Amino acid sequence: MQQSAYCRLNVRELTPYGEANGAQGRFFALRLERPAWTGWNPGQFLMLRPASFGLEIPWARPFGICDMTENCLTCFFQVLGRGTQRMARLKPGDEVSVWGPLGKGFALEPDTPTLLLAGGMGIVPFVGYVKNHPKPENVTVLFGHREPLNCYPADSIGERAQWESAQERAPEDRDRFLSRVRERMGECAGKNGLALACGPLPFLQTVRRFSQEIGARAQLSLENRMACGVGACLGCVAQRAGGASVCACREGPVFWADQIVV
Numbered sequence: 001m002q003q004s005a006y007c008r009l010n011v012r013e014l015t016p017y018g019e020a021n022g023a024q025g026r027f028f029a030l031r032l033e034r035p036a037w038t039g040w041n042p043g044q045f046l047m048l049r050p051a052s053f054g055l056e057i058p059w060a061r062p063f064g065i066c067d068m069t070e071n072c073l074t075c076f077f078q079v080l081g082r083g084t085q086r087m088a089r090l091k092p093g094d095e096v097s098v099w100g101p102l103g104k105g106f107a108l109e110p111d112t113p114t115l116l117l118a119g120g121m122g123i124v125p126f127v128g129y130v131k132n133h134p135k136p137e138n139v140t141v142l143f144g145h146r147e148p149l150n151c152y153p154a155d156s157i158g159e160r161a162q163w164e165s166a167q168e169r170a171p172e173d174r175d176r177f178l179s180r181v182r183e184r185m186g187e188c189a190g191k192n193g194l195a196l197a198c199g200p201l202p203f204l205q206t207v208r209r210f211s212q213e214i215g216a217r218a219q220l221s222l223e224n225r226m227a228c229g230v231g232a233c234l235g236c237v238a239q240r241a242g243g244a245s246v247c248a249c250r251e252g253p254v255f256w257a258d259q260i261v262v
Helices: 082-087 120-132 171-190 201-214
Strands: 005-017 027-033 045-050 061-068 072-078 095-102 114-119 139-145 162-167 194-198 217-221 237-240 245-247 254-256
Touching: 005 072, 045 082, 061 082, 061 095, 061 120, 072 082, 072 120, 114 120, 114 171, 114 201, 120 139, 120 194, 139 171, 162 171, 171 194, 171 201, 194 201, 201 217
Parallel strands: 114 139, 114 194, 139 162, 194 217
Antiparallel strands: 005 027, 005 095, 027 072, 045 061, 045 095, 061 072, 217 254, 237 245
């Protein structure tokens, strides 16, 4: 696994998403200079702290790694609180402290049918997963979201993998989407496939329940609150199926569904 490291990077670009649908100022792709990492695994994350946080916001913020190219590292975020509001004002050349890559990413089995299940911002780590998969023809993506599709960094996924998306406008839309998730998980299990899920907690709980009922191999990426990213603060503790406590940042954030309680 790539050794994590601390570095200071400059902002290359901050790109808004979803402006045509009234989401102006809420969704952003943040592109930074590429760090001197030898590699990373989709599903890993980083701790990010802009210099502009100053003394007002002491803690860094965790973000899943969206993608990394020869020239830049990309994160994607939604404005929800003080930290992301401040990040939405970043400009090219601004300095950002980064600690990463951290945690354990998703399993990669190139010859295995792989089903990616994303809810909302849970699509972020799957951008890099699909892009870097050696056999994307074996990958299917099922994406449920509340905001319009162009609010998310999903435009490149359909170019390489099989792709379905569904927007939730009413409770019955959610029910139809989850029914589709169960159906596709059943198909995946019938091929001894692999299901990978990322999204809000209720979504992960549903995927875990389906995996138990169907007998599907599945991994879940937990989105527990993190302050340090290395297991020192114990702010992201989760519970293993056997009852033991575990730090989601250090032992995860990706866990096998039958080994973790959500």
